[in-house]
Amino acid sequence: GESVGLHLPTLSVQEGDNSIINCAYSNSASDYFIWYKQESGKGPQFIIDIRSNMDKRQGQRVTVLLNKTVKHLSLQIAATQPGDSAVYFCAEESNDYKLSFGAGTTVTVRA
Amino acid sequence: DAGVTQSPTHLIKTRGQQVTLRCSPKSGHDTVSWYQQALGQGPQFIFQYYEEEERQRGNFPDRFSGHQFPNYSSELNVNALLLGDSALYLCASSLATTGTDTQYFGPGTRLTVL
Numbered sequence: 353g354e355s356v357g358l359h360l361p362t363l364s365v366q367e368g369d370n371s372i373i374n375c376a377y378s379n380s381a382s383d384y385f386i387w388y389k390q391e392s393g394k395g396p397q398f399i400i401d402i403r404s405n406m407d408k409r410q411g412q413r414v415t416v417l418l419n420k421t422v423k424h425l426s427l428q429i430a431a432t433q434p435g436d437s438a439v440y441f442c443a444e445e446s447n448d449y450k451l452s453f454g455a456g457t458t459v460t461v462r463a
Numbered sequence: 464d465a466g467v468t469q470s471p472t473h474l475i476k477t478r479g480q481q482v483t484l485r486c487s488p489k490s491g492h493d494t495v496s497w498y499q500q501a502l503g504q505g506p507q508f509i510f511q512y513y514e515e516e517e518r519q520r521g522n523f524p525d526r527f528s529g530h531q532f533p534n535y536s537s538e539l540n541v542n543a544l545l546l547g548d549s550a551l552y553l554c555a556s557s558l559a560t561t562g563t564d565t566q567y568f569g570p571g572t573r574l575t576v577l
Contacts, residue, residue, distance in 0.1 A: 384564060395467075395553050395568035396506065441505050450496070451521045451555075451566060453505030 362458045371429040375442035378423060382444040386451070387416060387427045391438045399440075407421070429459075435449050437461045465490045467556050467569035475575045476544050484539040485571045493517075495537040496566055497529060498553040506553055511557055512537050523561030541574075549576045 388396035390421040400411045415428040443451040468487045498506035510519035511529035555566035
């Protein structure tokens with residue numbers, strides 16, 4: 353079936369280091385991808401998005417990479433801070449308006 | 464700029480009861496989607512409303528129904544509650560005409576069914 357999944361359920365990173373969160377998707381028809389951050393007790397917060405006609409997009413301290421050949425998406429966070437500790441979800445959308453989420457990666461930043 | 468708001472924040476019901484959750488979209492948005500998020504999992508799409516009609520539906524039973532009002536706000540109704548309906552219910556809004564479809568989420572309503 354179609355699904356969006358993350359390679360690792362947890363990631364521990366030292367404060368100040370760079371973080372890389374990976375995601376694999378299976379629906380080749382998906383043309384829009386979003387990374388969300390969810391802190392405990394809150395709703396998902398939009399981080400960055402990318403369309404299938406791009407392979408890289410940069411934001412403030414974050415970069416999303418899309419490899420359509422292997423259906424892989426990654427989120428890179430530069431100079432990880434304690435406030436980056438959260439669950440990160442990748443989500444995909446095709447032409448049916450709904451977002452499909454994976455199970456998420458829990459990022460813990462060590463001081 | 465008002466973001467997505469949801470009410471109530473928390474709700475406790477018993478099996479068999481009915482519940483109504485409410486959502487106001489982000490200012491300027493016209494589309495509302497509802498998601499169910501069980502503990503430790505990613506959100507699961509329930510349905511989406513646009514122009515006061517259900518435009519798309521996920522794999523949820525008919526006990527889950529919704530409505531969108533002319534001011535774009537929306538309600539999610541769940542009948543005959545089951546223990547398994549306990550979850551965080553998220554509302555997301557977007558603007559259909561931009562083509563970006565970026566969905567912005569509210570804080571959610573935590574539903575507990577006893």
